Amino acid sequence: MAARKPKASNVSADELTQFYRDMLLIRRFEEKAGQLYGMGLIGGFCHLYIGQEAVVVGLEAATEEGDKRITSYRDHGHMLACGMDPNGVMAELTGRIGGYSKGKGGSMHMFSAEKHFYGGHGIVGAQVPIGAGLAFADKYKDNGRVTFTYFGDGAANQGQVYETFNMAALWDLPVVFVIENNQYAMGTAMKRSTSTPDIYTRGEAFGIPGEAVDGMDVLAVKAAGEKAVAHCRAGKGPYILEVKTYRYRGHSMSDPAKYRTREEVQKMREERDPIDHVRDLLLTGKHATEDDLKAIDKEIKAIVNASADFSRESPEPPVDELYTDIYAEVS
Amino acid sequence: MENERKLTIARAMAEATAQEMRIDPSVFVMGEDIAELGGVFGNTRGLLEEFGKERVRDTPISETGFIGAAVGAAQDGMKPVVELMFVDFFGVCFDAIYNLMAKNTYFSGGKFNVPMVLMTSTGGGYSDAGQHSQCLYGSFAHLPGMKVVSPSNAYDAKGLMTAALRDPNPVIYMYHKGLQGMGWLGTEAGAIVHVPEESYEVEIGKAAIAREGRDVTIVSIAQGVHHGLKAADKLAEQGISAEVVDLRSLVPLDRDTIRASVAKTGRLIVVDEDYHSYGVSGEIIATVTESNMADLKAAPKRIAYPDVPIPFARVMEQHCLPNADKIVAAARDLCGAPVPA
Numbered sequence: 113m114a115a116r117k118p119k120a121s122n123v124s125a126d127e128l129t130q131f132y133r134d135m136l137l138i139r140r141f142e143e144k145a146g147q148l149y150g151m152g153l154i155g156g157f158c159h160l161y162i163g164q165e166a167v168v169v170g171l172e173a174a175t176e177e178g179d180k181r182i183t184s185y186r187d188h189g190h191m192l193a194c195g196m197d198p199n200g201v202m203a204e205l206t207g208r209i210g211g212y213s214k215g216k217g218g219s220m221h222m223f224s225a226e227k228h229f230y231g232g233h234g235i236v237g238a239q240v241p242i243g244a245g246l247a248f249a250d251k252y253k254d255n256g257r258v259t260f261t262y263f264g265d266g267a268a269n270q271g272q273v274y275e276t277f278n279m280a281a282l283w284d285l286p287v288v289f290v291i292e293n294n295q296y297a298m299g300t301a302m303k304r305s306t307s308t309p310d311i312y313t314r315g316e317a318f319g320i321p322g323e324a325v326d327g328m329d330v331l332a333v334k335a336a337g338e339k340a341v342a343h344c345r346a347g348k349g350p351y352i353l354e355v356k357t358y359r360y361r362g363h364s365m366s367d368p369a370k371y372r373t374r375e376e377v378q379k380m381r382e383e384r385d386p387i388d389h390v391r392d393l394l395l396t397g398k399h400a401t402e403d404d405l406k407a408i409d410k411e412i413k414a415i416v417n418a419s420a421d422f423s424r425e426s427p428e429p430p431v432d433e434l435y436t437d438i439y440a441e442v443s
Numbered sequence: 444m445e446n447e448r449k450l451t452i453a454r455a456m457a458e459a460t461a462q463e464m465r466i467d468p469s470v471f472v473m474g475e476d477i478a479e480l481g482g483v484f485g486n487t488r489g490l491l492e493e494f495g496k497e498r499v500r501d502t503p504i505s506e507t508g509f510i511g512a513a514v515g516a517a518q519d520g521m522k523p524v525v526e527l528m529f530v531d532f533f534g535v536c537f538d539a540i541y542n543l544m545a546k547n548t549y550f551s552g553g554k555f556n557v558p559m560v561l562m563t564s565t566g567g568g569y570s571d572a573g574q575h576s577q578c579l580y581g582s583f584a585h586l587p588g589m590k591v592v593s594p595s596n597a598y599d600a601k602g603l604m605t606a607a608l609r610d611p612n613p614v615i616y617m618y619h620k621g622l623q624g625m626g627w628l629g630t631e632a633g634a635i636v637h638v639p640e641e642s643y644e645v646e647i648g649k650a651a652i653a654r655e656g657r658d659v660t661i662v663s664i665a666q667g668v669h670h671g672l673k674a675a676d677k678l679a680e681q682g683i684s685a686e687v688v689d690l691r692s693l694v695p696l697d698r699d700t701i702r703a704s705v706a707k708t709g710r711l712i713v714v715d716e717d718y719h720s721y722g723v724s725g726e727i728i729a730t731v732t733e734s735n736m737a738d739l740k741a742a743p744k745r746i747a748y749p750d751v752p753i754p755f756a757r758v759m760e761q762h763c764l765p766n767a768d769k770i771v772a773a774a775r776d777l778c779g780a781p782v783p784a
Contacts, residue, residue: 212554235542238542242514242518275505276505440548
């Protein structure tokens with residue numbers, strides 16, 4: 113991805129400001145999660161979304177109320193972007209009763225019926241068939257809803273993805289397959305794992321249209337999302353968006369990312385950062401002043417700090433809670 | 444019996460499904476060859492004609508894909524009835540079953556239920572070798588988060604299916620191929636029984652006493668129940684009174700009924716067509732020995748499939764399968780009866 117200059121675009125100041133705010137919330141939240149992990153307050157695996165913020169924020173801007181989303185284990189950003197409560201997410205990371213899953217799920221397993229967020233899944237690629245099933249239910253109910261099914265470049269090499277492509281195309285399901293291509297399948301670079309440089313072209317074999325999108329540009333992502341969602345809502349079946357992005361941190365907190373150079377990461381951060389991009393647009397377009405942005409930064413910091421406080425103050429789950437929610441009550 | 448309405452298990456399953464589909468539009472059926480063909484084992488016959496291809500849907504041979512899709516649809520307010528044609532195929536799709544279907548209720552802290560029925564065929568005895576003849580009851584029952592049922596007769600088959608369709612949880616519905624009433628798989632007359640036309644439920648998690656007795660308890664499920672009943676007939680002629688417990692459900696397991704029966708007879712035989720080790724038979728015995736050691740007059744016995752892959756050759760497979768004669772011998776041994784010359 114080449115360096116890019118901020119360009120004027122057909123976007124309102126309010127919308128740009130919202131993008132800035134939403135992406136910054138994810139970044140600061142993830143930085144805080146990284147700190148809490150380092151302090152031993154979060155256990156297990158913790159996959160941070162830093163660097164990929166424009167993907168989910170851009171696509172959420174293309175959704176309507178009632179649309180669904182489902183993703184893998186790198187899921188904190190998706191939850192924040194669809195409006196889930198940062199307190200509940202952070203408290204799940206620390207395994208507290210105030211977490212979205214009462215501490216039973218952790219980082220990789222959270223859900224919200226209210227925000228139509230269907231998880232948070234820990235097995236690479238496993239959420240992809242589920243996403244098709246959600247879309248199937250919507251088509252069955254004829255309610256006009258669309259499901260955004262997110263997965264990574266690593267998951268794109270799982271067989272079940274192609275079982276799902278076939279069914280989704282065969283049954284014209286209203287599902288947008290979002291391939292978040294962050295260039296690394298855990299520690300394996302794209303060119304060492306994937307036969308084609310453009311994963312979206314694999315949809316052609318199933319008759320599913322698709323395109324590549326610059327995932328460091330939230331405006332480009334939103335525009336592509338609108339096109340994809342219009343295709344689905346028109347009853348034309350699934351659509352594939354391969355969003356080319358970059359994760360700044362390791363695969364999880366336990367990954368020192370020795371499979372790539374510091375310079376590579378540094379170059380992306382300096383030249384392609386999605387938040388800096390919007391910041392530049394806001395400043396050069398005179399939509400906001402440095403002081404305006406500082407005020408937003410402060411506001412976000414307060415939200416994130418409050419979530420960290422909540423995640424430490426919320427009690428640990430009582431042992432009785434172990435035995436609830438295994439089975440639903442038979443009415 | 445007047446107005447007797449004898450059905451096969453296959454027809455009873457289809458009838459229960461159809462009756463629920465008439466009253467609940469969220470119920471739909473999908474799987475390989477369940478629509479046009481009516482199910483390889485007959486259990487969806489007639490559904491396509493009545494409900495159409497939107498609700499009765501043939502799938503590609505993509506078990507991971509369509510079982511995963513069913514999990515999604517179930518979480519979104521639908522009630523999928525999905526067929527995994529042979530339980531042996533679980534190897535290609537178990538992730539969707541035990542990691543998604545069975546765990547999403549818990550992982551969501553109860554925010555989402557996964558109400559679905561996964562039907563799958565079990566059992567051998569017709570020379571189909573080791574990738575199409577297994578039972579694998581223990582493999583499913585071992586894992587928390589899903590219920591597991593397996594009927595031995597058409598009455599229970601209908602009632603368990605209705606109960607499964609009304610249950611807010613995922614239910615694995617394992618039907619034994621030898622009991623389906625499909626001629627090419629052999630016919631077990633005892634499985635074809637009177638089935639009321641109206642809808643009814645058989646409670647999941649409740650065993651049945653298929654035959655009452657005093658001297659020995661034979662616990663089994665599905666096909667094994669019929670071996671037990673035949674053995675009980677033979678034993679009666681020899682002066683031994685056998686009680687036969689039909690588990691009907693493996694999860695939840697009706698431990699009370701098992702314990703009460705053994706408390707009465709003092710002797711236990713478990714008949715299990717699944718592999719011998721680490722399975723249902725061991726669990727039943729542990730259920731008794733953990734609480735009823737004083738009630739036991741002799742060490743329990745199990746008649747299960749030996750720990751070998753299921754062979755093709757008829758003589759080899761039949762040697763391995765449980766049967767009435769093996770049960771009779773075990774019961775006589777437990778009761779201290781002399782071995783007939």
